[in-house]
């Protein structure tokens with residue numbers, strides 16, 4: 001659960017810095033009608049305003065690998081509001097702890113190499129601290145050559 005208190009200087013703070021979710025699928029419920037969530041596409045930020053009764057479904061990096069890059073993990077961030085607080089509830093679907101993160105068979109040549117889940121988690125945290133994307137380090141030559149993912 002997230003709570004973003006109002007801030008009189010919203011231009012000077014950030015609710016959550018830009019990131020890609022590292023896990024599988026994220027389901028996000030807006031508890032109130034305060035906007036703040038934004039998604040980046042083509043270098044621009046777009047607001048994802050709350051819709052009553054709707055869930056925001058967000059693809060994370062593991063799902064990007066699982067689908068061999070067919071589904072892309074979306075970069076997003078949260079801004080804060082000057083007057084109103086904001087609350088959200090997020091549920092992350094994760095991979096099996098004893099499992100392997102790899103593209104599912106039948107989706108063409110693998111664009112990502114397989115990695116044990118434990119190693120994935122460690123690498124993902126390391127990359128977060130360094131400000132890089134761990135999923136990029138898993139790309140195979142196929143993905144490098146295509147320059148699409």
Ligand SMILES: O=C(O)CCC(=O)C(=O)O
Pocket residue numbers: 002016021028036037076078088090
């Ligand atoms: O609270 C939100 O709108 C987004 C939360 C989020 O991006 C996250 O938990 O990864």
Ligand SMILES: [Fe+2]
Pocket residue numbers: 019020021076
């Ligand atoms: Fe997120």
